[in-house]
Amino acid sequence: MLSIIVPTYNEGENIEELIRRIGKSLNGVEYEVLVVDDNSPDGTADIAEKLSKEFPIKVIRRAGKLGLASAVLEGFNKSVGDYVVVMDADLQHPPEVIPQMYEAVLEGCDVVVASRYVSGGSIVGWGLTRRIVSKTATMLAKLLIPKARNVKDPLSGFFMFKRDSLLGVSLNPKGFKILLELLVKGRYVNVCEVPYCFGLRVRGKSKLGFKEILNYLLHLITLSPYMTLIKFLLVGSLGTLVNLSALYLLRYIIGLEHLISSAVAIEASVINNYLLHELWTFRGRGGGTRLHRLLKFHVTTSLAITTQYVTSQLLHYGLGLESIISQFTGILLGFLINYVLSNSYVWPKMREI
Numbered sequence: 001m002l003s004i005i006v007p008t009y010n011e012g013e014n015i016e017e018l019i020r021r022i023g024k025s026l027n028g029v030e031y032e033v034l035v036v037d038d039n040s041p042d043g044t045a046d047i048a049e050k051l052s053k054e055f056p057i058k059v060i061r062r063a064g065k066l067g068l069a070s071a072v073l074e075g076f077n078k079s080v081g082d083y084v085v086v087m088d089a090d091l092q093h094p095p096e097v098i099p100q101m102y103e104a105v106l107e108g109c110d111v112v113v114a115s116r117y118v119s120g121g122s123i124v125g126w127g128l129t130r131r132i133v134s135k136t137a138t139m140l141a142k143l144l145i146p147k148a149r150n151v152k153d154p155l156s157g158f159f160m161f162k163r164d165s166l167l168g169v170s171l172n173p174k175g176f177k178i179l180l181e182l183l184v185k186g187r188y189v190n191v192c193e194v195p196y197c198f199g200l201r202v203r204g205k206s207k208l209g210f211k212e213i214l215n216y217l218l219h220l221i222t223l224s225p226y227m228t229l230i231k232f233l234l235v236g237s238l239g240t241l242v243n244l245s246a247l248y249l250l251r252y253i254i255g256l257e258h259l260i261s262s263a264v265a266i267e268a269s270v271i272n273n274y275l276l277h278e279l280w281t282f283r284g285r286g287g288g289t290r291l292h293r294l295l296k297f298h299v300t301t302s303l304a305i306t307t308q309y310v311t312s313q314l315l316h317y318g319l320g321l322e323s324i325i326s327q328f329t330g331i332l333l334g335f336l337i338n339y340v341l342s343n344s345y346v347w348p349k350m351r352e353i
């Protein structure tokens, strides 16, 4: 049995055609459609309810706009098929592709992605900006998540998988892209792609907005095995900003000497970084008290700065490299030392007992 999960928000104009086309495509296959509606003001759920007299549909009504990913998860939890399809309601994901995906699954693929980016796949009607956004988002996913590299279109919202792949796996309902969750956390062997044409949205409006893009980026960070390193880098960059702002304030607005302004600014950035690492990067890690860690972080930072300084001098005076190149290499090496020591000495992972 095939379970087709369709999250909907204001798809009243599309849902009937979708259900009819699914019915036609899956003639002879046992299936159920789970329409997970977030209380759409346009009455999508009622329309789906009416269609359920004619087609095998379960309508799941949720209290309000709780989001695409959690809708898919709720549909998954309430579905019973051995194979699960996730697709959009707006007909940009043509239901006619489902039989090909099903065939791939029967031939031994555990996860089948309907793909815009394999040969035969395409996108209709996107302007340059949307294409660039999509390509950039895809590249970022591949950069940060090694398991996304096996697929040309890891951001597709149209895919099929064996229910077993997610057995006992806990998925993050805030994670905007459920396919990424599946690729990272799921238990599967073979991933296949089937080309499709991502059509034009004829009726209704896209819900993709700035909020979704931000959520997506946060989701990538949480899924990435390089998560701690990325957070460390972000905090470090912010620390530099704090450092420079403090210097500006003390030196130019208050009018203190450079000697003092510089020292206080450095200390401000160290404290800023400490706090953010404590609360975010390495949250819940590290032995001893907070004061211990604050002192250890000072040791670490001092070593990092010393490394930076010594490297820079050695490269410049020893090897005769340009000042800027020497300094930059020093920064990189200092950063590495800082990261390695913070990770293993200030905030070590506690051993599980």
Ligand code: GDD
Residues within 6 Å of the ligand: 006, 007, 008, 009, 010, 011, 036, 037, 038, 065, 066, 067, 068, 071, 087, 088, 089, 090, 092, 155, 156, 157, 158, 198, 205, 206, 207, 208
């Ligand atoms: N229940 C619920 N709640 N459904 C939602 C919500 C929500 O908050 N937001 C959107 N949906 C439903 C829409 O009704 C539609 O059926 C589907 O989710 C996709 O929304 P669109 O707004 O049409 O997204 P898109 O076309 O920009 O992007 C889609 O296609 C891309 C390419 O495959 C999404 O599926 C993307 O995830 C995908 O990358």
Ligand code: MN
Residues within 6 Å of the ligand: 088, 090, 092, 201, 206
């Ligand atoms: Mn769409």
